[in-house]
Amino acid sequence: MNKVEFSKKTLDKFKSVIAKYPEKGAALLPTLWLAQQEFSVLTPEVEEYVAGLVGVSPVRVQEVRSFYTMYTARPLGKYHLQLCTNITCSLLGAEELLEHLKKRLKVNCGETTSDKKFTLSAVECLGHCGTGPVIQINDDFHESLTRESLDKLLDSLK
Amino acid sequence: MANEAVLTKNFGTKNSHTLGVYEQGGGYKALKKALTGMKPEAVMAEVDKSGLRGRGGAGFPTGKKWSFIPKDSPKPKYLTVNADEGEPGTYKDRPLMELDPHAVIEGSIITCYAVGIHSAFIYVRGEYVKSVQRLNDAINEAYAGGYLGKNILNTGFDLDIVVHRGAGAYICGEETGLLESLEGKKGQPRMKPPFPAIVGAFQGPTVINNVETMAAIPPIVNNGGEWFNNLGAPGVGGGLKLYPISGHVKKPGVYELPMGTTLRDIIYKHAGGIRDDKKLKAVIPGGSSAPVLRADEIDVKMDYNSLAAIKTMLGSGAIIVMDEDTNMVKTLKVLLKFYAHESCGKCTPCREGTGWMDRIMTRIVKGNGHISDLDTILSISNTIDGKTLCPMGQAAIGPSISFITKFRNEFEDYIRKGRTN
Numbered sequence: 397m398n399k400v401e402f403s404k405k406t407l408d409k410f411k412s413v414i415a416k417y418p419e420k421g422a423a424l425l426p427t428l429w430l431a432q433q434e435f436s437v438l439t440p441e442v443e444e445y446v447a448g449l450v451g452v453s454p455v456r457v458q459e460v461r462s463f464y465t466m467y468t469a470r471p472l473g474k475y476h477l478q479l480c481t482n483i484t485c486s487l488l489g490a491e492e493l494l495e496h497l498k499k500r501l502k503v504n505c506g507e508t509t510s511d512k513k514f515t516l517s518a519v520e521c522l523g524h525c526g527t528g529p530v531i532q533i534n535d536d537f538h539e540s541l542t543r544e545s546l547d548k549l550l551d552s553l554k
Numbered sequence: 555m556a557n558e559a560v561l562t563k564n565f566g567t568k569n570s571h572t573l574g575v576y577e578q579g580g581g582y583k584a585l586k587k588a589l590t591g592m593k594p595e596a597v598m599a600e601v602d603k604s605g606l607r608g609r610g611g612a613g614f615p616t617g618k619k620w621s622f623i624p625k626d627s628p629k630p631k632y633l634t635v636n637a638d639e640g641e642p643g644t645y646k647d648r649p650l651m652e653l654d655p656h657a658v659i660e661g662s663i664i665t666c667y668a669v670g671i672h673s674a675f676i677y678v679r680g681e682y683v684k685s686v687q688r689l690n691d692a693i694n695e696a697y698a699g700g701y702l703g704k705n706i707l708n709t710g711f712d713l714d715i716v717v718h719r720g721a722g723a724y725i726c727g728e729e730t731g732l733l734e735s736l737e738g739k740k741g742q743p744r745m746k747p748p749f750p751a752i753v754g755a756f757q758g759p760t761v762i763n764n765v766e767t768m769a770a771i772p773p774i775v776n777n778g779g780e781w782f783n784n785l786g787a788p789g790v791g792g793g794l795k796l797y798p799i800s801g802h803v804k805k806p807g808v809y810e811l812p813m814g815t816t817l818r819d820i821i822y823k824h825a826g827g828i829r830d831d832k833k834l835k836a837v838i839p840g841g842s843s844a845p846v847l848r849a850d851e852i853d854v855k856m857d858y859n860s861l862a863a864i865k866t867m868l869g870s871g872a873i874i875v876m877d878e879d880t881n882m883v884k885t886l887k888v889l890l891k892f893y894a895h896e897s898c899g900k901c902t903p904c905r906e907g908t909g910w911m912d913r914i915m916t917r918i919v920k921g922n923g924h925i926s927d928l929d930t931i932l933s934i935s936n937t938i939d940g941k942t943l944c945p946m947g948q949a950a951i952g953p954s955i956s957f958i959t960k961f962r963n964e965f966e967d968y969i970r971k972g973r974t975n
Contacts, residue, residue: 416716418630418673418756424738425721450738463740463898464721466680482642483842484800484874486888520724520892521642521842522681525800525872526807535683 400445406434410449420451424460428467437471465519473508473515475553478532482521485528493529494518496543500550513553558785560773560794561766562810564654571688573695576656582701584772588664589709592775597668601771603779605792610636610727610764611841611869612945613858620669620761622751629758633666633674634736637689637765638720638727640679641841642892643872646796646808647765651678651685654769655692659715661768663701664775666713669761673714676765677732680721689717724896728944729762731898742900743944766796790814790857797856799825801875802832814857821852821875833878836961840869842889843949845956866956883968886957887915893950904947907938911954923969928958 402410410430414423427446428438435442438461440454447454461467477497481490494505497516501509508515524530527539531546538549564570564579576582588597602617623631635658639647650658662674678686693715696702704712723741725731730744733755754760770793774782786792792813797820800806804826811820817839821827828834834849839856845866847854854860861868876885894912899905911934914927935951942948958965 416714419737421738422736422756425735426719428721429719452738456739460738460740464680464723466722481888482892483838483885483888484643487801487874487876487880487885520895521640521644523639523645523648523679525643525645525874526798528800532681 484525490529584775600779604782609766635676637678644870661771787814799873802877838874
């Protein structure tokens with residue numbers, strides 16, 4: 397296995413991030429973001445590397461990583477489908493959309509399709525309630541979904 | 555009464571998020587006025603007069619909050635802008651950050667000047683990638699334009715602002731959970747006292763203000779506190795408020811209206827009424843944590859005191875509308891699952907109570923409930939009431955008590971029908 401280490405570019409970013417905080421440990425969340433962008437998955441090895449950079453114990457990194465839902469310790473598909481199932485989206489039909497996605501992709505929530513293309517998650521309110529139901533796919537939001545528009549959207553993802 | 559756009563006035567302008575456009579629309583005039591012509595105490599006095607109360611949910615008077623910060627502190631003081639917009643139904647801070655980030659920044663700089671702060675953080679929820687980007691771009695522009703950094707506008711005032719991105723946790727919207735998260739820890743709320751005004755971020759005195767609160771500061775400085783206060787409904791005051799409305803309405807959206815506009819007007823006049831002209835069944839007036847109202851309770855004014863008088867709350871001002879076909883049992887289940895998922899696990903009543911209520915609701919929805927389950931949920935709710943470290947416990951029982959009390963017949967019918975639902 398390759399040694400876990402930031403690229404020069406990411407390391408420079410890290411240095412500018414850590415300089416912004418009065419305490420080194422405060423840079424843990426942004427450093428985990430950098431690590432997730434660089435390594436995709438926050439494995440124990442990555443956690444240990446981040447711990448060294450930020451100057452905290454590996455167990456602190458692990459407890460923080462596992463507390464927040466957006467950090468991932470397992471590989472995700474190329475597209476992470478995060479369908480909001482909170483109150484407004486569910487009033488507008490998110491539950492049916494979730495069932496449709498499960499059937500179409502043949503996975504349950506939290507699972508990845510066998511071709512590693514899609515990971516399906518039901519998530520809490522995404523703050524797009526005026527245009528629900530909404531799905532976040534990686535960093536992008538897609539709003540006012542219907543079954544048809546969702547199918548079209550998935551078809552367009554290569 | 556004609557509605558004046560104040561917080562949303564730039565939303566329709568092309569490239570409203572850029573410095574040039576913001577300046578053309580009068581942006582950073584308030585900052586110049588404050589820094590070159592007003593003493594910090596004078597800024598604070600205008601904010602006091604404005605009747606502005608915290609727009610995050612708790613509604614604490616903003617000027618008063620600032621006044622709790624000790625003038626002479628051996629430790630550095632901080633401003634933390636709460637942009638962890640996570641209260642279900644709430645989507646008002648995101649457009650401010652995406653379409654008018656400089657207004658948020660200008661308000662933050664003025665706040666720091668008024669309170670004597672030289673370091674600020676904007677804590678943005680992890681999902682709001684575009685908000686983070688827009689704020690960072692705007693902050694870079696503001697540094698280049700001389701509005702941030704050392705010796706701002708040649709007045710000798712220094713300030714740095716850093717955007718801190720969260721990573722998915724509702725509890726970080728709670729102010730001390732947010733501080734823990736800012737310090738690189740799990741977002742578990744702190745025991746209070748000490749309050750953040752005395753011991754906050756990095757052990758320094760800290761002001762924590764919502765995004766919408768910050769965006770209201772420049773217009774208050776430009777036009778005076780009295781002007782802003784008078785923008786509220788007659789007899790209510792307190793300025794304008796962003797009301798995000800969602801659910802079964804014809805025209806969901808974020809409406810900027812006088813504080814104290816009636817809930818009926820917002821639903822029927824502004825949001826166009828109920829979809830397919832159905833009947834209204836219920837409405838949550840202030841984000842999912844606010845106790846639900848029945849259709850016969852919507853003549854209430856949407857302000858802090860009027861809603862408190864009917865045992866609910868303004869919260870974030872987020873209105874969630876449910877039509878006559880809404881299944882209240884399944885809707886409560888959605889909410890209680892959310893609170894159980896988001897409980898941080900630090901204190902027992904919330905951790906155990908939310909999980910227990912969620913398990914009971916799961917059983918009920920599946921058709922295996924008992925009538926006595928309803929009283930069990932109410933009893934758990936009463937056990938949580940007032941016994942948690944942070945307001946999250948209170949947030950969870952807002953829906954549980956109000957749904958079951960106000961729609962008890964529907965819950966009992968659902969349980970009796972059992973598996974046939």
